[in-house]
Amino acid sequence: DTEVTQTPKHLVMGMTNKKSLKCEQHMGHRAMYWYKQKAKKPPELMFVYSYEKLSINESVPSRFSPECPNSSLLNLHLHALQPEDSALYLCASSHSDSLNEQFFGPGTRLTVL
């Protein structure tokens, strides 16, 4: 099973709201990733978790807060977002340092009003 799931599929939120995006994989992968994709652009890396520890933060604003509660789950907590944060948020996972093919979830399409 090479499936990464993400919820919700769509999210509309106001600038004062707090919401969370969820990502789950059951492939036994130990690395998980958040990417952000604006329209007609390629995905851009936000965060990398390796063995449940944050290993890369691409200078993402603090209004985005990642969390990895266990090896199967990855959350992205959102607070006080701006309209320019509207985008497709993609989660991915890979096996480990020695086998690093990444598999992507279907994404959450976020609109900030």
Place this chain on the structure above:
Amino acid sequence: GIQVEQSPPDLILQEGANSTLRCNFSDSVNNLQWFHQNPWGQLINLFYIPSGTKQNGRLSATTVATERYSLLYISSSQTTDSGVYFCAVEGDTGRRALTFGSGTRLQVQP
């Protein structure tokens, strides 16, 4: 960081035609993947190919790591092949992150 360039940026084909998409990268890589992004945004894995040649049905890919390029071949194209094709690489610096090219937008017309 590593640079990734894809060409052509846009491609229009008639159904049944063949095509070659190119990915150039600026440094040695541990990982190179080709993806197809469908209209709903899902990134579908096509190939994991840091070196060598692979084939899967009408698609094949070749990576020449020493010359820092990869090619994706699509034969007998179908309308369902339409979408954006991304090449993504991970450099051999130990940093676990994919850098994506700008993509090739393919439209296959019936």
